[in-house]
Amino acid sequence: MLALQVNGLTKCYGTNTVLAGVDMTLTAGEVLCILGPNGAGKTTFISTILGLVKADSGDIHLLGERQQGITRSNALRQQLGVMMQIGSLSANLTVFEQCDLFSSYYNKGYSAAELVKLAGLEDHSNQRFGRLSGGQKQRLLFALALTAKPKLVFLDEPTLGMDVEARRDLWQLVRQLKQQGVAVVLTTHYLEEAEQLADRIAVLHKGVVVASGSPAELKALTQYKVIRCCSALSDTTLLGLPGVLQLSRDKHLITLHSSYAECTVKALLLADDSVRQLEVRPVALEQAFLQLTQSNNTNEEQAA
Incomplete structure (x- = not known):
């Protein structure tokens, strides 16, 4: 069974087409990284899949279940983990209180103490969220995304604001998810991160997937x-x-x-x-990425 299957996903805002018939699949234990310049449609793609934004057309299957509109069943939500690019929590709750609250939402998820440890914030468990550093907030949001012990995880720019050591610690956690058979959808601006973690990369540009393959396959296109x-x-x-x-x-x-x-x-x-x-x-993945997106711009200009 595919963890994710998307066919012909389209989303427009007025005359602006953000997603133009996107197809995507993901299997259990696979890390799919979606790359693209700012405005490529990455966050809209994830938001549409999760039901946060209504698609104009296309089919979405999550863990074998076809999704209708923006409604997602509670049974499905118990199997998903989500960390959005712009995430926040109550500034006045402590790290432990945040973890305890999220733990209460799920039937068979991690306990509050386990989440604090997963975030690597044992020494900050009584510190309020609003007083954490940017990197510490990201680590907590990542841990909370895993509260349900999900089968499918969406990570939108998960290492934003993290220092090098914290970023590499999170990479190791993503690798552990893969080993456990969890399917992961990852968006990032760090091309080294994509090269380190992704089994497959989809390059999204102006709402269209312009290339897809392993990091090695994409570099070979250059x-x-x-x-x-x-x-x-x-x-x-x-x-x-x-x-x-x-x-x-x-x-x-x-x-x-x-x-x-x-x-x-x-x-x-x-x-x-x-x-x-x-x-x-x-070539490095960065050079391949630039060539793929720039050549697509050139082709469009010539067609015009």
Whole structure:
């Protein structure tokens, strides 16, 4: 059974189409990351699935159950976990009181003490929510999203405001969810986060999925590799090497983008036998993401 199945999901606000026939599936134990620039429709997509926003058209199945309108059954809600991008709690309740309140909502969920530990806030259990740091608030909101021990979790920008250590701790918790067979939908602006956690990435741009696949598959769509080195050759000579598409310099370090990296390196070594610090590697996910979204903009401009 699919944890999530969406077909032809469409949402418009006046003349602005935010989602234009989006299809998406997710299986148990899979982490699906939805990437896209600001305004791509990521938060609207999650809000529509959860029934917070009414779709104009399309079918939504959650844990095998077809959803009608914005109504979600209590039985289904007991199996979902949600952490929205803009989340808040009562500023005057303490960490423990927040956890105790959320624990009371679910039949077989975590206890308040377990949630405090899950959030890593044992030393702050008596501190009011309004006095927590931004990262601590995010950790608490993440823990509360897991109160029901859900089968399907939606995490919208979960590490926003976290420091590096807290972010990596949360990554480990997401990996544990995956190992437990929980399906996770994740949106993030941190491309390293997507590369670390996602089994599959869907790139959403202007309401349309422009690419979908594993991090490795998306990077393979980018038709070049990155070559870095120190060389005495001039920019003109370097740009004349076979396959070179782009050149940049950072002090003595040269970066080349090449569509034929092997041929480029061979010609480089023949032209300069004093090359140092030579490195060849595939593109980072960030470069693939930028190429996918920018090329989509270019195609639209040409069509217009």
